Amino acid sequence: MKKTAIDQLGFLIHDTGRLLRRHFEKRGQEYGLSSAQWRLLVRVVREQNPTQARLAELMEIEPISVSRLIDRMEQGGWVRRCAHETDRRVNRVVPTDKSLSAYSAIKAVAADVYEEAMAGVDEDMRAALISALTLMVGNLSSDETATTPPNVEQQAAS
Amino acid sequence: MKKTAIDQLGFLIHDTGRLLRRHFEKRGQEYGLSSAQWRLLVRVVREQNPTQARLAELMEIEPISVSRLIDRMEQGGWVRRCAHETDRRVNRVVPTDKSLSAYSAIKAVAADVYEEAMAGVDEDMRAALISALTLMVGNLSSDETATTPPNVEQQAAS
DNA sequence: CTTGTTTAATAAGCATGCTTATAATATATG
């Protein structure tokens, strides 16, 4: 039945994520950017010099994780911490020239990895995949409180 | 177009995995099992006392990661390392009574988290999701070497 | 102005993954 497949959903998503990360890092390692660093850089470029707190919010990770990611990225010459104009508590995170010039190349690598991963997955299935994942992120983000909304068929242990 | 959605695939899968893990750990923390420990325990029970090397192979993580996971699980009373009958290099990993009695309860928690995540995702979409992820895992596991032969379906190594 | 609260960033320490290296044991070969 499908039930057995659902049991493996967590494993599947975990594995897919791990494999994507692994491939991206292998392909992107000539640039010296890890996948976490790449995710952060995308936000920095898109948001135009966000603060660390803003990055934590966008990436849904803790501020301390951002802080340490940026430690390493600053060391690697990818971003700089710049003082905020008015608020002396705040750092703006600014991409370096190195980041800006590598950006499109690395973006192409990412797109390439995605296409490699999606070989043999037709358009309909891609659309369904993305819709399903988007729904799931919504379900899991929103109801930090609720437990079991509308039509759940929860299965006990099998 | 769809291209923009594909760009976000990595982010989506990453987020979904992170959120699933977070929910599972919140719900399962009364048992004191993390999600990595849970994944390992499932293998241990299914495989009937596998060796650490076998676990590393099954979970596709490094032997050293297994070793340290088991360090903590042994401390937590979830598994024991038992000497192999003939090969003195080898440890068999054996679930404790505590594991066996908690197993179905935790399995139910996992199933519950999956259902919560999948609320509003209909049967067709679930099937497509699982098929797509399975294909992706295949693509990313098999071709550790190739780069992007157009629409590949090579299943070289397993 | 002083006191208290909130916010931004960091520190300390843990879990889980990784890579690279080592120790102990098994096995294969001269």
Added chain:
DNA sequence: CATATATTATAAGCATGCTTATTAAACAAG
């Protein structure tokens, strides 16, 4: 038997996430 190679587990050290606690600055209220 002795030596070379495999395999199993572990060690050391790093990256990235977490929780909890701290520091510095901003802001609000008396």
